[in-house]
Amino acid sequence: MRKARIAVLVSGGGTNLQALMDSERAGVISAGEIKLVISDNRDAYAIQRAKNYNIETEVLLRKDFPSREDHEKALVGTLKDYDIDLIVLAGFMSILSPYFIDSFRDRIINIHPSLIPSFCGKGFYGLKVHEAALSYGVKVTGATVHYVNEIPDGGKIIIQKAVEVKDGDTPEILQRRVMEEAEWKILPKACQMVCQKILEEEANAE
Numbered sequence: 001m002r003k004a005r006i007a008v009l010v011s012g013g014g015t016n017l018q019a020l021m022d023s024e025r026a027g028v029i030s031a032g033e034i035k036l037v038i039s040d041n042r043d044a045y046a047i048q049r050a051k052n053y054n055i056e057t058e059v060l061l062r063k064d065f066p067s068r069e070d071h072e073k074a075l076v077g078t079l080k081d082y083d084i085d086l087i088v089l090a091g092f093m094s095i096l097s098p099y100f101i102d103s104f105r106d107r108i109i110n111i112h113p114s115l116i117p118s119f120c121g122k123g124f125y126g127l128k129v130h131e132a133a134l135s136y137g138v139k140v141t142g143a144t145v146h147y148v149n150e151i152p153d154g155g156k157i158i159i160q161k162a163v164e165v166k167d168g169d170t171p172e173i174l175q176r177r178v179m180e181e182a183e184w185k186i187l188p189k190a191c192q193m194v195c196q197k198i199l200e201e202e203a204n205a206e
């Protein structure tokens with residue numbers, strides 16, 4: 001049976017990539033297969049994680065291209081070369097332009113470490129999100145998987161999961177709890193759902 005071809009875009013540690021690869025191996029993601037990992041950071045540990053799983057990796061650094069547009073053209077070209085059906089942003093820290101988003105309309109999903117619409121949009125990424133949640137004093141936070149459109153963190157929500165904030169939390173402790181209790185669970189689940197949808201649409205079009 002055909003599976004949707006997934007590319008995961010990363011910039012850092014890659015724990016969400018790890019959760020995706022483990023889920024594919026465990027059969028939680030059965031409608032898709034991870035074919036490619038692209039990093040915009042040469043030092044991202046995520047690259048090593050992908051190699052450990054024998055997944056193809058490409059490193060495309062912004063600084064190696066004259067403009068952001070050229071960098072994105074290279075990204076789009078690589079994704080097309082690999083016949084990618086679904087792009088998963090898993091800790092990918094660049095904001096993508098309308099040109100990129102339009103090239104893969106409804107085929108890009110992102111994991112964000114808060115309950116959107118709280119603590120999201122431009123400037124909210126990584127630890128900053130948890131710092132903001134703690135300084136606001138919310139008692140519940142969480143994670144969201146959503147489609148990517150032109151508005152940063154503004155696309156249609158696919159899955160959300162709430163996580164308790166506890167007394168004495170630091171941004172690092174909260175980040176870890178949000179990853180363990182929410183991100184690593186909902187990202188593979190959302191991935192499977194979207195892959196199934198892609199295959200169904202394809203079958204209906206035949």
Ligand code: GAR
Nearest residue numbers: 012013014015016091111113125126
């Ligand atoms: C994750 O917490 C992810 O939700 C967040 O960066 C971290 C990457 O960790 N993404 C964003 O903040 C996007 N706005 P990882 O590299 O270990 O998966």
